[in-house]
Amino acid sequence: MEKQARDCQVDEALEIIVGKWKPIILLLLFENKVMRFNELKRAIPGITQKMLTTQLRELEEEDIVNREVYAQVPPKVEYSITAYGKSIEPVLEAMHEWSTLHLEHKKNKDTKYITTHTR
Amino acid sequence: MEKQARDCQVDEALEIIVGKWKPIILLLLFENKVMRFNELKRAIPGITQKMLTTQLRELEEEDIVNREVYAQVPPKVEYSITAYGKSIEPVLEAMHEWSTLHLEHKKNKDTKYITTHTR
DNA sequence: TGCTATAGTATCTTTTAGGATACTGTAAGG
């Protein structure tokens, strides 16, 4: 039953990355090192405050993202990737590379479909 | 706005792999090359027929998995990874590796927690 | 004659993720 064991481990990684906004949050933090809450919000069109909060909390919970609160008014909260969080970058990169390939593959299928069924 | 472009591409990969049973299905097919429907079902404890069917159909749709039907009774249907599907293996592997690390990381956190709060 | 194996469908219900909207407190600036 070693197959199940392996599966569980893949699921572990998935749980971190899955979430509609997590990949983009991580990519932004990898690029910019440190970002404030509203900075992230502005950089991610379409996200609501609630969604940004919950996704960040989940990433924080898993020790991927660091949250630093400054005792100021108006509030200032900075997010960054933890030392441990950096270890996930290769996974994002593998996915990014494959996605590029996949988009290409889909494009070709579509083209084929169109030329086959039109004249 | 190159950030959004990158994000979209990661999402592409995620859509393929996400689905509660897709990783284990893919891992099994990578290992065993060819498997019949019920063979998969028996290898994945807890999955229902409906779930197995829908997940396989989605993978087939994306050209990751091949479905071969034999005109027999009782039916015989064989599933395998397509040539294109093989290209996704590095992604699974990156995730698998990181997951191992992550489990280790979590274990350490838990241990720390326990020793800190008991006596 | 009934039973089994195979590879599914068809329905219905539950669970979870995601989203819309409104609200909070407080300092600085006009």
Place this chain on the structure above:
DNA sequence: CCTTACAGTATCCTAAAAGATACTATAGCA
């Protein structure tokens, strides 16, 4: 005194994913 920026909560609602359960056809076997 009113408004803005900031970083959130609190509620409610919808849509999508997942799950439970029952059903299908048919050849071969005892």
